[in-house]
Amino acid sequence: AAAARADGVWKVYGTGEAQVVALREVSVELQRGRFTAIMGPSGSGKSTLMHCLAGLDSVTRGQVYVGDTQLTGLNDAGLTKLRREKVGFIFQQFNLLPTLTAEENILLPLAIAGRKPDRAWFQTVIDTVGLGDRLSHRPSQLSGGQQQRVACARALVSRPEVIFADEPTGNLDSRSGGEVLNFLRQSVIDHGQTIVMVTHDATAASFADRVIFLADGSVVDSLDDPTAERVL
Ligand code: ADP
Ligand code: ADP
Numbered sequence: 001a002a003a004a005r006a007d008g009v010w011k012v013y014g015t016g017e018a019q020v021v022a023l024r025e026v027s028v029e030l031q032r033g034r035f036t037a038i039m040g041p042s043g044s045g046k047s048t049l050m051h052c053l054a055g056l057d058s059v060t061r062g063q064v065y066v067g068d069t070q071l072t073g074l075n076d077a078g079l080t081k082l083r084r085e086k087v088g089f090i091f092q093q094f095n096l097l098p099t100l101t102a103e104e105n106i107l108l109p110l111a112i113a114g115r116k117p118d119r120a121w122f123q124t125v126i127d128t129v130g131l132g133d134r135l136s137h138r139p140s141q142l143s144g145g146q147q148q149r150v151a152c153a154r155a156l157v158s159r160p161e162v163i164f165a166d167e168p169t170g171n172l173d174s175r176s177g178g179e180v181l182n183f184l185r186q187s188v189i190d191h192g193q194t195i196v197m198v199t200h201d202a203t204a205a206s207f208a209d210r211v212i213f214l215a216d217g218s219v220v221d222s223l224d225d226p227t228a229e230r231v232l
Contacts, residue, residue, distance in 0.1 A: 001068065002029040002164050003194035004053050009062035011048050011217075019175060019198065022048040024217040025062075030162065033192035037205040040214035046198045049214065053196065054087050057078040059194065067161045084113050088155030090165035093139045094147040096139040103135040103148045109158050122157060128186060129153040145176025152183050156193060165197040169204050181207040202231040 011023040022045045030036055030053070038046050051057035052064055055071050056079075064071040066086050074082060088109070096105045106125070110117050126135065129149045139147050148168060155163045165184065169177030175195075185207050187193040197208060205211050206228040213221040223230060 001032075003032045003067065004030040004196070005063075005065045006049065006053060006059075007063040007065070009049075009052060009064060010060045011045070011052060011057070012060045021103060022217055023052070023059075026214075026217070026219055027062075028206075028212055028219060030194060030196055031210075032194050033188060034210060035188045035195045035196070037208035037211045037226070038196065038198045038199060038210055038214060039205055040220075042200070044179075044214040045064070045217040046214055050166060050196065050198050051165050053162075054089070055082050064139045074093045084109070085158075086161040088158060088160035088163040090148070090151050090155050090163060090168045092167040092170040093142070094139070094151045094171075096147055096150060096154075098139050101136050101138055102131060102142065102146075105139070105150055106153045106157055109154060113158065115158070117157065121159070124191075125153050125157050128190075129183060143176065144172050145179055148172060148176070148180045149183055152180060152187075153165075156187055158192075159193075161194065165195060167199055167202065168197060169199070174203070177204065202228045205231045 006026050006028050009023050009026045012229060013020045013022055038049060040046050049058055052059050059072065066082060069082060107117055131146060131149065134142060134146060172180065181204055184195055188195055199205055206226050209225055211223045211226045211231055212219055
């Protein structure tokens with residue numbers, strides 16, 4: 001089965017004159033263990049699609065699945081549980097808690113879910129993220145690239161069904177951005193993690209193994225094994 005799937009999804013905001021159709025009949029399948037980028041112009045529906053797939057926003061019509069779970073059948077409590085147990089998030093602004101160390105930030109989703117960290121897996125994630133002794137530092141003592149790698153480790157440590165990354169390199173220079181993208185790609189190659197990334201950056205998209213293009217709320221194209229030249 002797919003890690004996540006949208007099936008004939010429509011999303012309409014507002015009513016009457018103020019109505020905005022953000023998604024029109026969108027169907028996408030996110031294969032397990034793949035790194036998918038969603039691209040498209042501003043306002044094309046990228047964030048809306050990600051939010052609907054992640055259970056952060058409801059759909060107007062159609063179906064969304066994460067693993068075997070049909071999201072349209074869930075109430076708010078069910079959606080919160082799904083996000084905590086099956087989904088990881090990476091944001092443009094890192095969203096680390098400033099009073100916690102890097103290590104405490106990474107372990108936070110497990111703590112909230114009342115789960116014990118698998119020590120061997122935690123060590124693997126820590127080794128991959130390459131922070132060394134900076135694990136005991138707070139976010140303000142880390143560079144942007146290091147903070148985003150902490151956020152990546154936090155998303156990965158609970159082994160979610162899908163990680164959703166919303167413009168993860170939007171606040172980084174190209175070198176730090178490359179490190180973050182390499183970490184994401186490596187977690188797909190080495191650990192079979194499924195990742196969906198929204199980006200408007202062709203270089204970032206070229207780290208994915210599939211790109212889906214949105215325009216005006218519809219999927220207009222898709223590309224396997226993209227290179228930056230082919231995405232542009
Ligand atoms: P993108 O992420 O590609 O920039 P969005 O998904 O943010 O696009 O937006 C798609 C369309 O839906 C846009 O026309 C946007 O203005 C509209 N939209 C997004 N969120 C809301 C909202 N909460 N209320 C009303 N309209 C919205
Ligand atoms: P909590 O009570 O733990 O804050 P939430 O339902 O607010 O529960 O959040 C559950 C998960 O969804 C968290 O991992 C959080 O990071 C993510 N999340 C919540 N709101 C948003 C949002 N607007 N955009 C992206 N992710 C969000």
